[in-house]
Amino acid sequence: MKKTVTLCLATLGASIAVPTALAVNGHYPPGIEGLGSAAAPPAGLYYRGYLFQYDVDQFNGTEGNAVPGNNNGTVNALAHRLIWMTDRTFLGADYGMETIIPMLDIAFDFDVAGGQRFDDDGIGDLFVGPVILGWHGKQWDATFAAGHWFDTADFDAGNPASVGKGFGSTMLTLGGMWHFDAKKTWNVSALSRYEIKTKQDDTGITPGDSWLVEWGIGHRLENGLELGLVGYNAWQLEADDDGAPSDAEAERHAVGAEAGYLWPSAGVMLKGAYYNEYDAEAGGLKGLESEGDTVRLQLTKFF
Template sequence: MTTYHKRAALAALLAGLASAPALAVNGHYPPGIEGLGAATAPPEGVYYRGYLLHYDVDRFNDAGGDAAPGRNSGSVTALAHRFIWMTGQQFLGADYGVEAIIPTLDLRFDLDVAGGDRFSDKGVGDLFVGPVILGWHGERWDATFAAGHWFDTASFDADNPASVGKGYGTTMLTLGGVWHLDADRTWSLSALSRYEIKGKQDDTGITPGDSWLLEWGIGHRLANGLELGLVGYDAWQLEADRGAPTSDKAERHAVGAEAGYFWPAAGIMLKGAYYHEYDTRAGGLKGLESEGDAFRLQLTKFL
């Protein structure tokens, strides 16, 4: 590769990565943080839920799913603190609640292009406030609707692809359900979708296109209380980025496994999951899309 082509490749890679941390590739919401039973709203009370997510980037793909030149890798480690209050009030026949999320991020990218470049950043990410959680419950089913906004509160640098902030705000709508296949609720099918409406990124003048993410799971609870299951996520960018040089739309697909256990006496639930991404394609804002493996631990404490 000539010096000119190396510089061109690096410029494309930086344009592809800037303004979009690799973990939250579909927008603000990071895929893979929810799994089995995620669409079941808890009963009345106050809850803390902590998410520890580590994402290893194996490569960066273009709009056709082909890897970018060179050995490009990275990692994202996130610890998100989520606070949920189910008020005990009802609206439209559903239990009503509110929530807030405070994420902390540590991002590192090693780019083996034009001699190699390293980028990193860490700190508190953009904050989320959700004034609406609605949870319905049936004999063999549960359903949830939620609405909230990711605020542009974190540090953002358009020249640093590892910035913890996005540089824009996002309104997020959530809808999902859990279906229990037997009266004892030992088998379940779950699906949780997130629709993201993104604002304009002032530093670049680009408005990322709306996107839709589906997290799904098939689970079975054993007699000893351990729940095991197959999980995955699929994400699609539904419209092209306004102001971007291309009309490409990103997408991302992964499959994995989850295990979880609930200790009723302690009011604690612990879940762990692994996801392998098998297909990612880039959109207009980023030009390139990361592909890798994610590991997640989720702790819920009933306060």
């Protein structure tokens, strides 16, 4: 039973609040989850820590073209997530809940008007998810979740590096995972997030809804090491409401690789991934969209 429980540590879907530089136009940044992200774990209490660095190579406009000059930036984040899967069921699914506390350190350098630097650090907007539902079959898993990003962090409309967004977001999650073989050594998964935003009080603008899909194709070796291809595709589905600088809709696309290893006796899993963004376009509220590379580490502990 211990081995069965810890094998599911790799399949905790997540959502981390990070600055505008990473999320399409909301709170959830693509690339936080990769291999096996669409399966909920068994009953128990779980902690997952996310440590990642995002290096901005360039900033793009609404057509996806880089703006002139040497523009760059860095986002460092450490997010703490607690997941409690109860022993109760609903609609035939295991029921659980979660909360996330992100810590951010952001800096952007723009090569315009003699050079401008923006930076901020602190605790980001908090997430509370009262609903996690997980269904499990012999060779498949499915997950639905719902929660809200609360407007709790400091926000400055004149600072693109603000750790807060200035608005809240309701996030709906739906995902699935399929194992190609009975031993579950090969798998493919997809996890989607849909965000519905509230009005940004400082500007009076309500960002348009957004949708993203994180996907992965993984293979677990006999020694327990899992390797695979990962990526994400994210789109803003509707323009920001009246008052936004333009009616453009943001999007981001990336591909990368991931490796993970599980220590069943300790109830610990460590995963690492690298993503390269090959396309990014800005939306109306943001005006500019970053394009860069992400390095992510995840540490999961089952109690």
